[in-house]
Amino acid sequence: MPSYAITGASRGIGHPQSAQPDNVVFGLVRNKSTATELLGLAQSASNIHVLQADITDSSALKFQVNVLGVIRTINVFLPLIRKGGLKKVLTLSSGMGDLDFARNVDVTNSGPYSVSKAALNMVVVKYAVRFKDEGIVFLTISPGIVDTFQGPPPPPAVLEELAVLRAQVKKFYPEWDGKSLESEESVRMQLQVLEKATIEDSGAFVSQHGNKQWV
Structure with a gap:
């Protein structure tokens, strides 16, 4: 069972909407409170986990x-x-x-x-x-x-x-x-x-x- 860490997962290409159920997916987002769609997906799919992790320290x-x-x-x-x-x-x-x-x-x-x-x-x-x-x-x-x-x-x-x-x-x-x-x-x-x-x-x-x- 492979695991994937995906940055920019709240929308667009990074959104793990096509994640296979036998994969473990960690979706990294800048602001967890605004990633409502992703959080909803994680609630219905036990293999998807949402983490808040900004890859930059400032608005870059x-x-x-x-x-x-x-x-x-x-x-x-x-x-x-x-x-x-x-x-x-x-x-x-x-x-x-x-x-x-x-x-x-x-x-x-x-x-x-x-x-x-x-x-x-x-x-x-x-x-x-x-x-x-x-x-x-x-x-x-x-x-x-x-x-x-x-x-x-x-x-x-x-x-x-x-x-x-x-x-x-x-x-x-x-x-x-x-x-x-x-x-x-x-x-x-x-x-x-x-x-x-x-x-x-x-x-x-x-x-x-x-x-x-x-x-």
Whole structure:
């Protein structure tokens, strides 16, 4: 019975709505009192446990969350990972952090976000190299373009930026239907990649397809 620790579990991709009943899931949230949906899920599923654990000490910039927050989280859980049977760490990145994608698709926006994800990819490589002899697999996965919006619609400026990005991606991936993945579908695909991964794959940066196809 594998155990999973999931950060950012209150909503979106991190929400453990597709957790299998034979898995033990620890959902980490910044504010337990506001994670009402997750708490309700935990009440109906005995294998899901909600813990309050903010990966940053202050209201941080995305760069701090995407890089330093991940480092802190991995370091905290390393003793448990070493004792576990699964010995796998999955870190969410983005195709926006891929150098070839940014160049080929002519992505000019989201500079700080892209830089932080590129830095995160290298962080995971360093962990993979450091702990290869211990058999710990580290993977960085882009979840694809996922519909994670909740609550009121995003501001018009954000919608306009997303529309431009989608148009650019469509030029590079003409076969893409332009639709976003639902969170459950993305998580299912990521878990398939994680389950197949071996120590030889450790440090890889791939998409939800297990390759460099980012949509």
